[in-house]
Amino acid sequence: MRRFRDSLTTRGAAFLASGIVLVLAGFFLGQDDLSRIGTALMALPIFAGLMGRRHDLTLVVERQARPSRVTIDEPAVVQMTISNPSLTRSPVLFAEEHLDYSLGDRPRFVIPALAPGVTTHVEYAVRAHARGAHRLGPLGVRVQDPFGLTLRHASLSTHDELLVLPRVLSLSDGRALGRGLGAEGSVPHRVALHGEDDQSVREYRDGDDLRRIHWPATARTGELMVRQEDRPAKRRAVVLLDTRARAHGGKGPTGSLEWAVTMAASVVTHLLDLGFAVHLLTSDAGQESGVREDADRDQALETLARVVPTDEAGIGSLLHAASAATAQGGLIVALVGAVDDDAARALSSLRQPGGPGLAFVVDAGAFAGAGRTHALEDLDPRATTASLAGAGWSVLSIEPGLGVADAWATVAGSRTLLGAR
Numbered sequence: 001m002r003r004f005r006d007s008l009t010t011r012g013a014a015f016l017a018s019g020i021v022l023v024l025a026g027f028f029l030g031q032d033d034l035s036r037i038g039t040a041l042m043a044l045p046i047f048a049g050l051m052g053r054r055h056d057l058t059l060v061v062e063r064q065a066r067p068s069r070v071t072i073d074e075p076a077v078v079q080m081t082i083s084n085p086s087l088t089r090s091p092v093l094f095a096e097e098h099l100d101y102s103l104g105d106r107p108r109f110v111i112p113a114l115a116p117g118v119t120t121h122v123e124y125a126v127r128a129h130a131r132g133a134h135r136l137g138p139l140g141v142r143v144q145d146p147f148g149l150t151l152r153h154a155s156l157s158t159h160d161e162l163l164v165l166p167r168v169l170s171l172s173d174g175r176a177l178g179r180g181l182g183a184e185g186s187v188p189h190r191v192a193l194h195g196e197d198d199q200s201v202r203e204y205r206d207g208d209d210l211r212r213i214h215w216p217a218t219a220r221t222g223e224l225m226v227r228q229e230d231r232p233a234k235r236r237a238v239v240l241l242d243t244r245a246r247a248h249g250g251k252g253p254t255g256s257l258e259w260a261v262t263m264a265a266s267v268v269t270h271l272l273d274l275g276f277a278v279h280l281l282t283s284d285a286g287q288e289s290g291v292r293e294d295a296d297r298d299q300a301l302e303t304l305a306r307v308v309p310t311d312e313a314g315i316g317s318l319l320h321a322a323s324a325a326t327a328q329g330g331l332i333v334a335l336v337g338a339v340d341d342d343a344a345r346a347l348s349s350l351r352q353p354g355g356p357g358l359a360f361v362v363d364a365g366a367f368a369g370a371g372r373t374h375a376l377e378d379l380d381p382r383a384t385t386a387s388l389a390g391a392g393w394s395v396l397s398i399e400p401g402l403g404v405a406d407a408w409a410t411v412a413g414s415r416t417l418l419g420a421r
Contacts, residue, residue, distance in 0.1 A: 007049055007150045007151060007152055007153075008045060008049075008149065008150055008151075009144070009148055009149055009150060009151050011147075011148050011149055012045040012048065012049075012148075012149030012150050013045075015041050015042075015044055015045050015149060016041070016042055016045050018038070018041050019037075019038040019039065019040070019041030019042030019043075019044075020038065020042060021038065022034050022035065022037050022038025022041065023035050023038035023039060023042065024038075025038070026038060044147065044149065045149045045150060048145035048146075048147050048149040048150045049145070049149075049150040049152075051145050051146075053152065056086040056088055056090070057090065057093075057141060057143070057152075057154045057156075058085065058086050059082055059083065059084055059085075059090065059111075059114075059141070059156055060082070060083045060084075060085055060158075061080060061081070061082050061137070061138075061139050061156050061158050062080070062081045062083075062158075063078055063079070063080050063081075063136055063137065063160040064078070064079045064081075065077070065078045065079075065126075065136065065160070065162045066078075066079065068162070068163065069163045069164075069165055069302075069305075070128065070162070070163075070164055070165065071164065071165050071166075071167060071168070072128060072129065072130065072131055072164060072165075072166070072167050073127060073128070073129060074127070074128075075125055075126070075127045076125070076126055076127070076128075076162060077123055077124075077125050078123065078124055078125075078126060078136060078162070079121065079122075079123050080097075080121065080122040080123070080124075080139075081119055081120075081121055082111055082114070082119065082120050082121075082122065082139075083114070083117070083118070083119040083120075084114035084115065084116060084117065084118055084119075085116075085117070086116060087116050088116065089113055089114065089115050089116065090111075090113055090114045091113055091143045092110065092111070092112060092113050092143070093110070093111040093141040093142065093143055094108070094110060094111075094141065094142045094143075094144070095108065095109055095110070095111050095122075095139055095140065095141045095142075096108045096139075096140045096141075097124065097136070097137065097139055097140075098135075098137060098138055098139070098140060098159075099126065099134070099135070099136060100132075100134040100135050102128055102129050102130040102132075102134060103126040103127070103128055103134050103136075103162070104126055104127060107124035109122055109124075111141065126162065128162065128164040129253075130164065130252070130253060131164045131165060131166045131167075131258075131261065131304075131305050132163075132164055132305060132306065133161045133162075133163050133164075133305065133306055134161060134162045134163075134164060135159055135160075135161055136159060136160045136161060136162055137156075137157075137158055137159030137160060138155050138156050138157045138158060138159050139155070139156040139158075140153065140154070140155050140156075141153075141154050141155075141156065142154070163302060163305055163306075164305060165265070165301045165302070165304070165305045166258075166261045166262050166264075166265040166301070166304050166305060167262050167265065167266075168262075168265050168266050168269045168301075169262065169266045169404050169405050170266075170270075170405065171266055171267065171270040171404075171405055171408045171409075171412070172405070172408065172409045172412065172413070173274070173412075200227065201214045201217045201225045201226065201227055202225065202226060203223055203224065203225060203226075204223070204224035204225065204226050205226075208226050209226075212226045212227045213225070213226055213227075214226055214227050235275070235276050235277065235330055235331065236276070236277050236279070236325075236326075236328065236329070236330030236331070237271045237276040237277065237278045237279070237330055237331040237332070237333065238278075238279045238281065238322060238325045238326050238330065238331070238332045238333070238350075239264055239267055239268055239271075239278060239279070239280045239281065239332075239333045239335070240281050240318060240322050240332065240333065240334040240335065240336065240350075241260060241261070241264045241280065241281065241282045241304075241307070241335050242260070242315055242318065242334075242335060242336040242337050242362075243257065243282060243283050243307055243308070243309060243310045244283075244309070244310055244311075244312050244313075244314075244315065244337060245309035245310060245311060246313070246337070246364075247336065247337025247338060247339075247362065247364055248260070248309060248337060248362060248364050248367065249362075249363075249364035249365060249366070249367035249368025249369075250367035250368055250369070250400070254367075254400070255367060256337075256362045256363075256364055256367040256398065257307070257309060259362070259367075259398065259404065260335045260360070260362060260398075261304050261307055262404050263335055263360060263404045263407070263408070264280065264304055264335055265300075265301055265304050266404055266405075266408070267333050267408070268280055268297065268300045268301070268304075269297065269301075270408075271331070272297050276331065277295065278295065278300070279293055279294070279295050279325050280293065280294045280295075280300040280303065280304075281293055281318060281321055281322055281325065282294075282303055282304075282307060282318075283310045283312060283315075283317070283318055284303075285310070289317060289320075289321060290317040290318075291317050291318055291320075291321040293321065293325070314339070314340070314343060315336070315339060315343055315347075316343070316346075319343065319346045319347060319350070322350050323346075323349075323350060326350045326351070326352060326355075327352075328352075329352040329354070329355045330352075330355055331355065331356050331357075331358070332350050332351055332355070332356075332357050332358070333358045333359075333360075334347060334350075334357070334358070334359045334360070334388075334393075335360050335362070336359065336360075336361055336362070336384070337361070337362045337364050337381065337384075338361070338362075338364065338379035338380060338381040338383070338384050339379065339384050340379060341383075341387070344383070344384050344387040344388065345387070347359075347384075347387075347388065348387055348388055348390075348391035348393065349391075351391065351392060351393055356394070357388070357391075357392065357393040357394065358393070358394050358411045358412060359385075359388045359393045359394070359395045359396070359411075360395075360396055360398050360407060360411065361381050361384050361385045361388070361395060361396070361397050361398065362381065362398045363381045363397055363398060363399050364381070365381075366399040366400055367399075367400055381397060382397065385397050394411050394412075395411070396410055396411045
């Protein structure tokens with residue numbers, strides 16, 4: 001009964017109420033004609049509701065976003081394919097696509113009556129104003145009876161997602177970074193032209209240049225040995241992103257976490273373009289170690305697009321994973337909030353002697369302002385900044401209004417790095 005009452009339109013409810021009044025009036029006044037009219041008015045919404053429910057609304061919806069991955073404020077076109085797999089003809093439907101609020105207004109359109117096995121296509125455009133994996137769907141449909149007395153609602157539960165990547169800003173090279181190939185702190189591995197090998201010599205193969213024969217090794221082994229052609233090793237760079245909710249302040253695009261994600265995406269892209277072998281480390285409860293590591297550009301940007309604040313109290317697992325990644329030296333870039341003294345010492349030790357360390361310490365309180373709820377009340381970002389600077393890092397405290405490119409230029413061009421020991 002409740003389901004039927006909810007399906008009534010304003011007109012249907014008026015018909016039903018008028019019918020009840022006329023039936024009661026005819027009964028008390030002894031006017032059978034009024035009762036008959038009232039009965040007809042009551043029966044009409046019921047009949048209309050039964051007519052609307054005779055249709056099977058089992059439609060199949062498929063979506064394809066082009067492009068499937070976009071950046072913030074970049075438009076995308078979603079192509080929907082709606083087909084009728086049932087054995088009966090579907091009615092004309094009013095449809096509304098459910099979207100995340102950041103994708104804009106919900107598109108509304110009419111789906112024509114579809115014969116069994118027939119397909120129709122619909123397109124709509126979206127533009128995301130925030131990064132993340134945004135939900136497309138489900139598709140809500142409604143069908144109205146010919147008299148406009150009842151309205152049946154249904155939800156086609158299939159849904160897809162549109163991945164919105166963080167902004168990637170252009171960064172300056174920085175005097176202290178060097179180039180990615182052949183620089184200090186290179187990773188000690190070699191890649192041969194004929195395959196990967198850790199040895200400097202190997203057995204002779206057909207087609208090898210005879211001038212590359214290694215005679216001492218040949219005399220020692222009794223086999224023809226040739227020198228292996230090595231490619232320059234790539235310099236390692238580790239980017240560390242602190243995603244603790246307690247370490248960040250503010251919400252939405254103006255929050256410190258969004259600032260840090262934009263910086264991380266820009267740094268990863270910039271260093272890869274310079275030829276570095278980049279490793280992005282972020283917290284991930286789905287991993288056994290609690291830390292996710294990405295070395296590919298597309299994977300790193302996707303990870304950053306999906307980053308959300310985490311509930312960790314400390315960054316011990318992140319620092320443990322980073323210590324293994326930085327053991328062989330190279331560049332380390334840390335995007336962190338305030339940490340306690342033990343974590344600050346562990347973070348400081350990640351920079352190997354002679355290797356550059358760049359740190360951006362978020363002032364969560366400044367970003368949160370009066371609405372400071374998640375910021376670390378008991379820790380001072382200035383203490384973390386001082387600890388890292390004392391260990392030879394180039395450090396900058398991040399406050400609202402500081403641009404990503406300006407912050408990078410300040411830290412990457414710092415003379416502190418040039419004099420680090």
